[in-house]
Amino acid sequence: MxxxxxxxxxxxxxxxxxxxxxxxxxxxxxxxxxxxxxxxxxxxxxxxxxxxxxxxxxxxxxxxxxxxxxxxxxxxxxxLGTPEAPHPVQAAFIESQAAQCGYCMNGMIIAAAGLLNRDPHPDEAAIRKALSHHLCRCGTHMEILAAVRRAAD
Ligand code: FES
Structure with missing residues:
Protein backbone atom coordinates (compact mmCIF):
# COMPACT_ATOMS: atom_id res chain seq x y z
CA MET A 1 0.00 0.00 0.00
CA LEU A 80 -8.30 6.61 31.07
CA GLY A 81 -7.69 8.89 34.02
CA THR A 82 -5.22 11.29 35.58
CA PRO A 83 -2.97 10.96 38.63
CA GLU A 84 -5.43 13.22 40.45
CA ALA A 85 -8.54 11.44 39.16
CA PRO A 86 -7.65 7.88 38.14
CA HIS A 87 -10.12 5.61 36.40
CA PRO A 88 -11.77 3.23 38.93
CA VAL A 89 -9.75 0.34 37.48
CA GLN A 90 -6.50 2.29 37.82
CA ALA A 91 -7.40 3.20 41.41
CA ALA A 92 -8.23 -0.43 42.22
CA PHE A 93 -4.92 -1.68 40.79
CA ILE A 94 -3.04 0.85 42.94
CA GLU A 95 -5.07 0.02 46.07
CA SER A 96 -4.57 -3.72 45.48
CA GLN A 97 -0.83 -3.24 44.80
CA ALA A 98 -1.31 -5.45 41.77
CA ALA A 99 1.89 -4.53 39.91
CA GLN A 100 5.21 -6.28 40.15
CA CYS A 101 7.39 -5.61 37.10
CA GLY A 102 4.48 -3.68 35.61
CA TYR A 103 4.92 -4.69 31.98
CA CYS A 104 1.50 -6.33 31.70
CA MET A 105 -0.31 -3.64 33.68
CA ASN A 106 -1.32 -1.61 30.64
CA GLY A 107 -3.04 -4.58 29.04
CA MET A 108 -4.61 -5.83 32.25
CA ILE A 109 -6.05 -2.40 33.10
CA ILE A 110 -7.29 -1.75 29.57
CA ALA A 111 -8.89 -5.23 29.40
CA ALA A 112 -10.60 -4.64 32.75
CA ALA A 113 -11.82 -1.20 31.69
CA GLY A 114 -13.19 -2.66 28.46
CA LEU A 115 -14.93 -5.41 30.43
CA LEU A 116 -16.56 -2.91 32.81
CA ASN A 117 -17.69 -0.81 29.85
CA ARG A 118 -19.82 -3.68 28.61
CA ASP A 119 -20.58 -5.32 31.98
CA PRO A 120 -20.29 -3.04 35.04
CA HIS A 121 -20.73 -5.96 37.47
CA PRO A 122 -19.00 -8.98 35.92
CA ASP A 123 -18.90 -12.30 37.73
CA GLU A 124 -15.67 -14.16 38.42
CA ALA A 125 -15.89 -16.17 35.21
CA ALA A 126 -16.30 -13.03 33.11
CA ILE A 127 -13.32 -11.36 34.81
CA ARG A 128 -11.11 -14.38 34.26
CA LYS A 129 -12.21 -14.67 30.64
CA ALA A 130 -11.49 -10.99 29.94
CA LEU A 131 -7.95 -11.32 31.32
CA SER A 132 -7.23 -14.85 30.17
CA HIS A 133 -5.17 -13.91 27.12
CA HIS A 134 -3.07 -11.29 28.91
CA LEU A 135 0.30 -12.64 29.94
CA CYS A 136 1.89 -11.76 33.29
CA ARG A 137 5.39 -13.11 33.71
CA CYS A 138 5.62 -12.24 37.44
CA GLY A 139 2.63 -14.37 38.42
CA THR A 140 0.72 -11.62 40.21
CA HIS A 141 -2.57 -12.93 38.86
CA MET A 142 -4.29 -13.16 42.25
CA GLU A 143 -3.67 -9.46 42.99
CA ILE A 144 -4.81 -8.53 39.49
CA LEU A 145 -8.04 -10.48 39.90
CA ALA A 146 -8.58 -8.85 43.31
CA ALA A 147 -8.10 -5.42 41.73
CA VAL A 148 -10.67 -6.07 39.02
CA ARG A 149 -13.15 -7.41 41.59
CA ARG A 150 -12.59 -4.22 43.63
CA ALA A 151 -13.18 -2.02 40.57
CA ALA A 152 -16.35 -3.94 39.75
CA ASP A 153 -17.85 -3.53 43.24
FE1 FES B 1 0.48 -6.67 21.06
FE2 FES B 1 1.74 -8.60 22.44
S1 FES B 1 2.51 -6.64 21.78
S2 FES B 1 -0.35 -8.50 21.86
Missing amino acids: TVRAVTLHVNGETRTFDIRPETPLLYILRNDFGLNGPKYGCGLGECGACAVLVDGRAVRSCVLKAGAAEGRRVVTLEG
Missing part, protein backbone atom coordinates in the same frame (compact mmCIF):
# COMPACT_ATOMS: atom_id res chain seq x y z
CA THR A 2 1.02 3.57 -0.46
CA VAL A 3 1.33 6.44 1.95
CA ARG A 4 -1.79 8.49 2.58
CA ALA A 5 -3.20 10.85 5.20
CA VAL A 6 -4.59 8.96 8.20
CA THR A 7 -6.48 10.92 10.88
CA LEU A 8 -6.56 9.45 14.36
CA HIS A 9 -8.50 10.47 17.49
CA VAL A 10 -6.47 9.50 20.54
CA ASN A 11 -7.26 10.54 24.11
CA GLY A 12 -9.30 13.46 22.82
CA GLU A 13 -6.56 14.67 20.47
CA THR A 14 -6.98 14.57 16.68
CA ARG A 15 -3.90 14.34 14.49
CA THR A 16 -3.25 13.48 10.85
CA PHE A 17 -0.21 11.54 9.66
CA ASP A 18 1.10 10.74 6.19
CA ILE A 19 1.73 7.03 6.69
CA ARG A 20 1.11 3.63 5.22
CA PRO A 21 -2.34 2.79 6.62
CA GLU A 22 -1.24 -0.75 7.41
CA THR A 23 1.27 0.59 9.97
CA PRO A 24 0.44 -0.92 13.36
CA LEU A 25 -1.48 1.55 15.51
CA LEU A 26 0.93 0.78 18.37
CA TYR A 27 3.81 2.35 16.44
CA ILE A 28 1.90 5.59 15.89
CA LEU A 29 0.80 5.75 19.53
CA ARG A 30 4.31 5.28 20.88
CA ASN A 31 6.44 6.99 18.25
CA ASP A 32 4.21 9.84 17.11
CA PHE A 33 1.83 10.52 19.99
CA GLY A 34 4.62 9.82 22.50
CA LEU A 35 2.43 7.53 24.60
CA ASN A 36 4.25 4.79 26.48
CA GLY A 37 1.26 3.22 28.23
CA PRO A 38 0.74 0.64 25.47
CA LYS A 39 3.77 -1.67 25.44
CA TYR A 40 5.44 -3.67 22.69
CA GLY A 41 5.55 -7.23 23.97
CA CYS A 42 5.16 -9.87 21.28
CA GLY A 43 4.02 -7.81 18.31
CA LEU A 44 1.81 -10.74 17.32
CA GLY A 45 -1.45 -10.10 19.18
CA GLU A 46 -0.60 -12.78 21.75
CA CYS A 47 0.45 -11.09 25.01
CA GLY A 48 -1.94 -8.15 25.43
CA ALA A 49 0.71 -5.63 26.53
CA CYS A 50 -0.23 -3.24 23.72
CA ALA A 51 -3.99 -3.10 24.44
CA VAL A 52 -5.95 0.13 23.97
CA LEU A 53 -9.64 0.92 23.94
CA VAL A 54 -11.18 1.50 20.53
CA ASP A 55 -14.74 2.74 20.80
CA GLY A 56 -14.71 1.40 24.36
CA ARG A 57 -13.54 -2.12 23.54
CA ALA A 58 -10.10 -3.51 24.33
CA VAL A 59 -8.06 -4.29 21.22
CA ARG A 60 -4.42 -5.15 20.58
CA SER A 61 -2.80 -2.19 18.91
CA CYS A 62 0.16 -4.17 17.56
CA VAL A 63 -2.13 -5.99 15.14
CA LEU A 64 -4.61 -3.19 14.46
CA LYS A 65 -3.74 -1.24 11.34
CA ALA A 66 -3.68 2.50 11.93
CA GLY A 67 -5.96 2.93 8.93
CA ALA A 68 -8.55 0.71 10.62
CA ALA A 69 -8.64 3.08 13.60
CA GLU A 70 -9.70 6.08 11.51
CA GLY A 71 -12.96 7.62 12.68
CA ARG A 72 -12.86 5.64 15.91
CA ARG A 73 -12.19 6.83 19.44
CA VAL A 74 -8.89 5.48 20.73
CA VAL A 75 -8.12 5.68 24.46
CA THR A 76 -4.81 4.58 25.92
CA LEU A 77 -3.83 4.07 29.54
CA GLU A 78 -2.92 7.77 29.68
CA GLY A 79 -6.42 8.75 28.55
